[in-house]
Amino acid sequence: MDKRTGLPVVGMVGAGQLARMTQQAAIALGQSIRLLADSPDDGAALVTADVEVGDYRSLPDLLRFAEGCDVVTFDHEHVPGEHIRALAAAGVTVLPGADALMFAQNKARMRARMAELAVPGPRWIDLSAAGAAGAAGGPTDSRIDGAEVRAALARFGQDVGWPLVLKAISGGYDGKGVWVVDSVADAEELLQSGPPLLAEEKADIDFEIAALVARSPFGQGAAWPVVETVQQDGICTEVIAPAPRLSAELADRASQLALSIAGQLGVVGVLAVEFFVTRSGGLLVNELAMRPHNSGHWTIEGSRTSQFEQHLRAVLDYPLGSIAQTAPVVVMANVLGGPADTTPALDERVHHLMARWPDVKIHLYGKEFRPGRKVAHVTALGDDLELVRGRARAAADYLSRGDRAGVPDHD
Amino acid sequence: MDKRTGLPVVGMVGAGQLARMTQQAAIALGQSIRLLADSPDDGAALVTADVEVGDYRSLPDLLRFAEGCDVVTFDHEHVPGEHIRALAAAGVTVLPGADALMFAQNKARMRARMAELAVPGPRWIDLSAAGAAGAAGGPTDSRIDGAEVRAALARFGQDVGWPLVLKAISGGYDGKGVWVVDSVADAEELLQSGPPLLAEEKADIDFEIAALVARSPFGQGAAWPVVETVQQDGICTEVIAPAPRLSAELADRASQLALSIAGQLGVVGVLAVEFFVTRSGGLLVNELAMRPHNSGHWTIEGSRTSQFEQHLRAVLDYPLGSIAQTAPVVVMANVLGGPADTTPALDERVHHLMARWPDVKIHLYGKEFRPGRKVAHVTALGDDLELVRGRARAAADYLSRGDRAGVPDHD
Known part of the structure; x- marks a missing residue:
């Protein structure tokens, strides 16, 4: 207190843009956020009074940081599970807890648990030491037989059809840690020197959606409208709320699945469930994230309660806020860093953007603009999907690149 | 940069709730706010990384603070005008500038300037040394004849009718520095030992409104919908947007007057013009404030661009943002500190409030709850004035006092 x-x-491990936007919400709620930052120049550290610089992989750093925090939560899922358990054992309230967070940290465990819960997902096999050992019924020993793994991959490819998707079991994001392979030979380099992997069938994707929900320790749940997430090269570029191509029935099913997953896994805070919508009209769970998520940035202006406020409410066991949408259409567009020689300078691009689109809201993350890096987002809202979407895309593109070539402006 | x-x-002198809410807006715009705080425990200092503790009445402190700031602006109007001029002379961009701010700092100068601009206001006389000397045509010397002042006050009372309103020419706020007197004898104590004063006719007030506008150095202006401000004991308790009892014609006139005043005085940033609406349907200027203002807190949720973002845009000479209202009715209610023994504790009151009104937005200022002090505000919005207003009032009252006696809940 x-x-x-x-x-x-509230202590938050990590000081990126999620922590930065959580800080905005915390200010309104009268909270004092404490950050564990990698560097004093992290986006959130630049705008927060109570910052500890330390290593989230170091238990002593985490314990020191957690002192005086009523609850510790996360801006990312990279804190080792054993450290989270040690914090809890030391009496720190950590939310989401290690037992839940595990499923956002380890894709193989997530896939196995989803299967147990009969939640639909792509077919998959675990190619890691633990997985292959388990599959072979052998000892859980890391010196597994590489031939066994290759044989399993070949059989799996034959069953579900090539190409397959290989994923790093831990640590991937924004298209990193995901590879599409056409054969066992094509996977050879990854199998030899890559991280622990799983293989998934390549789903016949029509489009992608995300169901964002929050859950409190008391068990209260809240589900925002389901959104469409538009991806380019594995990076989310746009989020459209509500998902315009999704049937009411599928939207409802996605929300129900997300709430059910939150409850079954004991998630506290925000949970984002990313789904593929297949061409045959099915839903397949793609990823889970247990923190404010890129697919929920639109809620800052687009919902009565933003995902950042809701995450704080949830981890503090406050009642959750209204998730009513504030306009019929809300579009968030990510701003990726453009070429290094982008002109005019950022300050001038901001200036021009404001002049051209006085109703577009800008969120800059205090990060250096590097090519392809998420450095900001913009949000537009209104009644007409094409107008709103065009405005958000054009504004994001201008902020990113300082020109508007190739970007239609429907305004 | x-x-x-x-x-x-952006440097902001003062670290109260206006700076605290400006910090929220600055985070989105990628700004780095630097504060000159009285204490590291000031509401805004608790949530800002770059805080200098110093005295806003000390020029050396101001100069040190201003170093590296691209622009310096204010959370209050108490910085001495000569210091603002000295900062400007030293090359610091200060907005609003001393020539404009003077009229928010000195009510006698404001009244005189409004009269020159033919802006309607209550009839008034200056009772201060400078004023009385001027009125008597004598030397501008502080050793004026007290009898002269009393005679002027008596004549003024006879002309416009008792009671009269006496106001401190500088430094009043929230009902402080304002007295109603029935006679010269009744004013005697203030005249002898009070601050420099002016006297105003007591207007025949039907209700009060505020016109909030912003102006950029380039001269761009933006006017939010005119609001009704509800006062109790000289403190604003509620703000209703748009002003429900105001005719479209008067609303338009108030906006035009506010924009015109901003232009004529060369204001940069947010300008709040408080008006009396008289029973005969006239508008009289009551006060000016040249900074984000209590009458504009509703814009955080109720307008596409909050007054805090707009103030930053203006002082940075960015184009101004859209002032479209986000719902038909928006009501902001101030939370005043209740009795010292208020139960349950604040944390629990926040909890209960969230459970009862999941759509009401809370803004806590990080200030100690002391009786009558503005410590937070809440905002509700929707379609129905009575429902929205009842919800905002009940929530504010609950946060203040921990019970709801006497507060109708229309929800």
Whole structure:
């Protein structure tokens, strides 16, 4: 409890844009956010008073950071599970807890648990040491037989059809840690020197959606409207709320699945469930994230309660806020860093963007613009999908590249 | 310019709730706010990385603070005008500038300037040394004849009718620095030992409104919908947007007057013009404030661009944002500190409030709850004035006092 305010202190591990936007929500709620940052120049560290610089992989750093925090939560899922358990054992309230977070940290465990819960997903096999050992019924020993893995992959490819998707079991993001392979030979290099992997069938994707929900320790749940996420090269570029091509029935099913997953896994805070919508009209779970998520940035202006406020409410066991949408159409577009020689300078691009689109909301993350890096987002809202989407895309593109070549402006 | 972000640094003198909410807006715009705080425990200092503790009445402190700021602006109007001029002379961009801010700092100068601009206001006389000397045509010397002042006050009372309103020429706020007197004898104590004063006719007030506008150095202006401000004991308790009892014609006139005043005085940033609406349907200017203002807190959720973002855009000479209202009715209610023994504790009151009104937005200022002090506000919005207003009032009252006695809940 912060003695100055009489309100709890929320510790957040990580100081990227998610922590930065959580800080905005925390200010309204009277909270005092404490950050564990990699560097004092991290986006959130630039705008927060109580910052500890340390290593999220170091238990002593985590323990020192957690002192005085009423609850510790996360801007990313990279904190080792054993450290989270050690924090909890030391009496720290960590939310989401290690037992839930595990399924956002380890894709093989997530896939296995989803199968147990009869949640639909792509067919898959675990190619890692543990997985192959398990599949072979042998000892859980890391010196597994490489030939066994290759044989399993070949059989799997024959069953579900090539190409297959290989994924790093841990640590991938924004298209990193995902590879499409046409054969066992094509996978050879990854199998030899890559990270622990799983293989998935390549789903026949029509489009992608995300169901964002929040859950409190008490068990209260709240589901925002399901959104469409538009991807380019594995990176989300646009989020459209509500998902315009999704039937009411599938939207409802996605929300129900996300709420059910949150409950079954004991998630506390925001849970994003990314789904593929297949050409045959099915839903397949793609990924889980247990924190505010890129697919929920639109909620800052587009929902009565933003995902950042809701995450804080949930981890503090406050009642959840209204998830009513504030406009018929809300579009969030990510701003990726453009070429290094982008002109005019950022300050001038901001200036021009504001002049051209006075109703587009800008969110800059305090990060250096590097090619392809998520450095900001913009949000537009209104009644007409094409107009709103065109405006968001054009604004994001201008902020990214300083020109508008190839971007239609429907406004 | 902040080298880490490539964006300008905005310095704000003062670290109260206006700076705290400006910090939220600055985070989105990628700005790095620097605060000059009275104490590291000030509401905004608790949530900002770059805080200098110093005295806003000390020129050396101001100069040190201003170093590296691209622009310096204000959370309050108490910085001495000569210091603002000295900062400008030293090359600091200060907005609003001393020549404009003077009229928010000195009510006698404001009244005189409004009269020159033919802006309607209550009849008034200056009772201060400078004023009385001027009125008597004598030397501008502080050793004026007290009898002269009393005679002027008596004549003024006879002309416009008792009671009269006496106001401190500088430094009043929230009902402080305002007195109603029935006679010269009744004013005697204030005249002898009070601050420099002016006297105003007591207007025949039907209700009060505020016109909030922003102006950029380039001269771009933006006017939010005119609001009704509800006062109790001289403190604003509620703001209703748009003003429900105001005719379209008067609303338009108030907006035009506010934009015209902003232009004529050379204001940069947000300008709030408080008006009395008289029973005979006239408008009288009551006060000016040249900064984000309590009458504009509703814009955080209720307008596409909040007054805090707009103030930043204006002082940075960015184009102004859209001032479209986001719902037909928006009501902001101030939360005043309740009795010292208020139960349950604040954290629990927040909890209950969220459970009861999941759509009401809370803004806590990080300030100690002291009786009558503005410590937070809440905002509700929707379609129905009575419902929205009842919800905002009940929520504010609950947060203030921990019970709801006497507060109708229309929900």
